[in-house]
Amino acid sequence: MMSASSVPALETRALEKRFGGIVASNNVSLSIARGARHALIGPNGAGKTTLVNMLTGVLKPSGGEILLDGRDITALEAHERVRLGIARTFQINQLFADLTPVETLGLAISERLGTGTHFWRVPGTRPEVVDEIAALLERFRLADVMHERTAVLPYGKQRLLEIALAFACRPRVLLLDEPAAGVPEAERHEILAAVAGLPEDVTVLLIEHDMDIVFTFADRISVLVNGQLFVEGTPDAVARDPRVKAVYLGESLDA
Amino acid sequence: MRGPDVSTSAKLASAISAQFTARARWSPLEVLFWLAALATIWLAPDHHLILTEIVIWALLALSLDLILGYAGIISLGHAAFFGIGAYTAGLLAKHALVSEPVLALLVSGAAGAAFGFLTSFLVLRGTDLTRLMVTLGVALLVREIANRAAWLTGGADGLQGIGMEPVLGLFRFDLYGHTAYAYSLVVLFVLFVIARRIVGSPFGLSLQAIKGNPLRASAVGIGQTWRLVGIYTLAAAYAGVAGGLLTQTTAFTSLESLSFDRSADALLVLIIGGTGHLYGGLIGAVVFRFAQDWISAATPQYWQFWIGLFLVLIVLVGRDRIGSWVAPVRRLADRVSDWRAWRRPPAVEPTAPGEGGRP
Amino acid sequence: MVTILFDGIAYGMLLFVLAAGLSVTLGLMNFVNLAHGAFAMAGGYAALVVVNRLGVPFGLGLVAAFLFSAALGALLERTLYVHVYAKSHLDQVLFTIGLVFMSVAIVDYTMGSSQQFIAIPPVLQGQITVLGIGMSKYRLMIIVICGVLTALLQLGLTRTRFGSRLRAAVDDQRVARGLGINVGAVFALTFALGSGLAGLGGALGAEILGLDPIFPLKYMIYFLIVVTVGGTSSITGPFLASLLLGIGDVAGKYYVPQLGAFVIYTIMIVVLIWRPQGLFVRKGAR
Numbered sequence: 001m002m003s004a005s006s007v008p009a010l011e012t013r014a015l016e017k018r019f020g021g022i023v024a025s026n027n028v029s030l031s032i033a034r035g036a037r038h039a040l041i042g043p044n045g046a047g048k049t050t051l052v053n054m055l056t057g058v059l060k061p062s063g064g065e066i067l068l069d070g071r072d073i074t075a076l077e078a079h080e081r082v083r084l085g086i087a088r089t090f091q092i093n094q095l096f097a098d099l100t101p102v103e104t105l106g107l108a109i110s111e112r113l114g115t116g117t118h119f120w121r122v123p124g125t126r127p128e129v130v131d132e133i134a135a136l137l138e139r140f141r142l143a144d145v146m147h148e149r150t151a152v153l154p155y156g157k158q159r160l161l162e163i164a165l166a167f168a169c170r171p172r173v174l175l176l177d178e179p180a181a182g183v184p185e186a187e188r189h190e191i192l193a194a195v196a197g198l199p200e201d202v203t204v205l206l207i208e209h210d211m212d213i214v215f216t217f218a219d220r221i222s223v224l225v226n227g228q229l230f231v232e233g234t235p236d237a238v239a240r241d242p243r244v245k246a247v248y249l250g251e252s253l254d255a
Numbered sequence: 256m257r258g259p260d261v262s263t264s265a266k267l268a269s270a271i272s273a274q275f276t277a278r279a280r281w282s283p284l285e286v287l288f289w290l291a292a293l294a295t296i297w298l299a300p301d302h303h304l305i306l307t308e309i310v311i312w313a314l315l316a317l318s319l320d321l322i323l324g325y326a327g328i329i330s331l332g333h334a335a336f337f338g339i340g341a342y343t344a345g346l347l348a349k350h351a352l353v354s355e356p357v358l359a360l361l362v363s364g365a366a367g368a369a370f371g372f373l374t375s376f377l378v379l380r381g382t383d384l385t386r387l388m389v390t391l392g393v394a395l396l397v398r399e400i401a402n403r404a405a406w407l408t409g410g411a412d413g414l415q416g417i418g419m420e421p422v423l424g425l426f427r428f429d430l431y432g433h434t435a436y437a438y439s440l441v442v443l444f445v446l447f448v449i450a451r452r453i454v455g456s457p458f459g460l461s462l463q464a465i466k467g468n469p470l471r472a473s474a475v476g477i478g479q480t481w482r483l484v485g486i487y488t489l490a491a492a493y494a495g496v497a498g499g500l501l502t503q504t505t506a507f508t509s510l511e512s513l514s515f516d517r518s519a520d521a522l523l524v525l526i527i528g529g530t531g532h533l534y535g536g537l538i539g540a541v542v543f544r545f546a547q548d549w550i551s552a553a554t555p556q557y558w559q560f561w562i563g564l565f566l567v568l569i570v571l572v573g574r575d576r577i578g579s580w581v582a583p584v585r586r587l588a589d590r591v592s593d594w595r596a597w598r599r600p601p602a603v604e605p606t607a608p609g610e611g612g613r614p
Numbered sequence: 615m616v617t618i619l620f621d622g623i624a625y626g627m628l629l630f631v632l633a634a635g636l637s638v639t640l641g642l643m644n645f646v647n648l649a650h651g652a653f654a655m656a657g658g659y660a661a662l663v664v665v666n667r668l669g670v671p672f673g674l675g676l677v678a679a680f681l682f683s684a685a686l687g688a689l690l691e692r693t694l695y696v697h698v699y700a701k702s703h704l705d706q707v708l709f710t711i712g713l714v715f716m717s718v719a720i721v722d723y724t725m726g727s728s729q730q731f732i733a734i735p736p737v738l739q740g741q742i743t744v745l746g747i748g749m750s751k752y753r754l755m756i757i758v759i760c761g762v763l764t765a766l767l768q769l770g771l772t773r774t775r776f777g778s779r780l781r782a783a784v785d786d787q788r789v790a791r792g793l794g795i796n797v798g799a800v801f802a803l804t805f806a807l808g809s810g811l812a813g814l815g816g817a818l819g820a821e822i823l824g825l826d827p828i829f830p831l832k833y834m835i836y837f838l839i840v841v842t843v844g845g846t847s848s849i850t851g852p853f854l855a856s857l858l859l860g861i862g863d864v865a866g867k868y869y870v871p872q873l874g875a876f877v878i879y880t881i882m883i884v885v886l887i888w889r890p891q892g893l894f895v896r897k898g899a900r
Contacts, residue, residue: 384640384644384703388882392835396876396883399876399879515831522708560716565712570701570705571698
């Protein structure tokens with residue numbers, strides 16, 4: 001699964017983020033191998049989302065570097081990183097309230113195909129775009145609400161659209177920020193199945209509180225505490241680590 | 256995964272295509288709107304002067320809608336582009352640089368676009384507030400330059416001595432404004448069709464995405480800079496054409512075309528009709544100009560008071576509620592055709608994949 | 615040269631008093647009040663009426679200007695503005711432009727459209743010579759009054775309970791409410807005070823800025839410049855910005871009259887692009 005010798009898909013070197021006097025990320029050096037199923041856990045306020053925001057270009061780091069396939073992307077804008085193959089989901093849904101799921105997915109797909117700036121064409125006239133939208137709608141059970149404005153969709157459907165949108169970018173590195181948070185059981189299964197069904201060469205970084213999900217999914221786990229990388233290792237090693245248990249104050253870490 | 260179901264997939268694909276094309280299709284109500292506008296050329300010959308003004312307001316408000324309604328950029332200085340177009344058309348005609356009006360109008364639009372392109376970089380970033388003040392400042396600056404460069408612009412007296420050649424060398428401008436109106440209306444229609452096509456394109460859709468949620472837009476790979484520059488430049492070109500039309504149809508232009516009042520009124524016209532659906536500026540212009548005519552007849556000096564009161568009320572009552580008077584019209588349109596039908600829960604059986612094919 | 619500096623300082627301090635209220639509403643309360651100049655104009659005309667028509671002494675005329683604009687501000691704040699605080703900036707712009715247009719028309723209707731002057735007592739006319747420099751008495755008075763007001767304002771905001779309440783209310787409304795602060799009343803009082811100061815400035819400045827119905831439109835940009843260039847983290851920023859603007863404008867009109875207002879507009883745009891938080895805000899202060 002992991003080709004040990006190759007360049008990591010995603011790597012950070014001494015990444016740091018300060019907000020005024022508060023250090024949200026401190027000297028984080030993380031290496032994620034290509035095709036890894038890597039989970040990032042840690043208590044609330046540990047700086048997990050800050051880290052994802054820096055990886056995706058939403059936040060500019062105060063120091064350190066970010067490398068994608070060995071290439072320094074620290075200075076790139078968020079949309080440029082998407083073009084290089086990083087996609088993400090947001091912990092809190094970030095969708096286009098006035099657009100329908102069809103339009104939303106169409107946007108991301110057109111953007112990926114480089115047709116997003118065409119200004120004299122009716123969108124969705126290209127069969128490959130339509131087919132891909134159709135496939136995503138089916139896979140994420142969104143076909144029955146395809147004509148609705150996103151704003152009026154039930155939460156579970158919005159969550160599915162959030163995930164589908166990241167998939168529509170066909171990322172090589174996918175960052176999932178608590179994808180299943182607040183999702184009803186039925187849709188939860190849908191999301192997890194979709195993630196499990198990703199091609200093996202897609203690298204996934206998952207932030208999740210639900211330890212069941214983490215331990216079924218991950219082949220490697222990093223624990224973040226107070227903005228610092230605390231422990232990293234295989235699920236077994238992390239589960240056995242007494243320091244991690246201490247951090248979680250008795251929370252069960254057994255898979 | 257479940258096996259591919261050809262009929263379901265095909266049905267879903269066609270539903271997707273239908274959703275996209277539904278928006279591009281002209282509804283009967285729209286056709287009716289433009290036929291009615293066209294009919295006024297023959298049916299209301301006595302009102303061509305005021306109708307020409309309406310067309311020019313409509314074009315200016317349409318231009319503002321492109322940036323406000325579709326890209327979410329607030330501007331208090333749209334008159335800058337309007338005025339630049341107006342003076343360009345005036346100078347071209349006065350000094351017989353480009354004497355054919357249509358060609359001169361294109362140059363006016365290009366002048367507006369050029370200035371729009373240059374200033375677009377100032378409104379790319381920043382909050383509503385900085386955008387407001389930057390656009391306001393730019394417009395004041397342009398007005399001040401026009402005011403000072405009296406040798407070129409005529410300063411406070413306005414640009415006088417403009418003689419207009421016939422449109423396309425065929426249609427001479429007449430005293431009653433018949434030619435002027437037909438000409439302006441054709442220009443408006445052509446630019447409207449172009450705008451309609453553009454806002455319905457993937458580019459237009461991505462602008463709405465940026466407006467709706469910039470964070471997510473960049474997270475699906477949509478770069479904002481060039482798109483905002485593009486739409487801002489286009490809107491400036493439209494405003495330039497509107498200004499050029501004003502000069503050409505009145506054979507005069509003055510600092511009024513660059514004034515703050517013009518920017519504010521353009522905003523008002525757009526707000527009356529509602530933002531983000533292209534027809535807002537058109538409908539707003541009709542209401543605005545006829546209201547102005549009607550109120551001016553009663554109390555000629557205090558038109559400004561009523562505009563002010565109207566603005567205050569419109570905000571206190573709530574723009575969305577005011578805008579909702581458009582809703583019954585839209586519902587009517589829905590009934591007349593399947594225009595925007597996909598906005599409602601589909602009336603026909605919904606495509607239900609995963610539940611087998613067509614019975 | 616010294617005269618220009620002197621006139622510039624007087625002009626600048628006047629601008630500060632005029633714009634101080636806006637720097638609170640726009641800067642701290644994040645409300646776009648383009649109608650701020652209307653309160654200044656109201657004060658100017660209030661002073662005009664009581665001094666010229668009723669023969670009230672000039673000093674009392676200034677007080678009347680303050681009180682009238684403050685009362686007007688409080689009234690409009692409670693009845694109208696309060697409904698618009700939470701709306702979008704576009705709505706705030708439309709609403710306050712509407713108020714400007716109405717005020718222009720109302721003043722035009724009641725007071726006439728021509729420029730008017732408040733009768734100045736003879737004591738304040740002419741020049742005095744201090745240290746060999748000729749100074750206009752009236753401008754000297756402006757500097758003194760505005761200087762005192764600035765000092766009071768600074769003290770009031772930093773040293774009094776009201777000042778700390780305002781800062782709390784602006785910082786986080788919910789927390790302030792939780793602390794038992796009547797946020798609505800604090801805002802209303804602040805708004806009234808800002809309007810009153812503007813009114814006082816309008817009356818004081820009638821001699822220099824002129825007084826006619828389009829006053830709110832004519833000076834809107836100046837007030838906005840003071841706030842944008844000065845930033846909003848303290849009143850020192852707007853104060854320095856006012857002085858700079860005053861001196862720059864007077865000097866510009868004297869030395870390069872053909873450029874007119876060109877210079878200050880350009881400066882404003884450059885500052886907005888370069889440092890959107892204002893020129894005098896320390897980095898990371900907010």
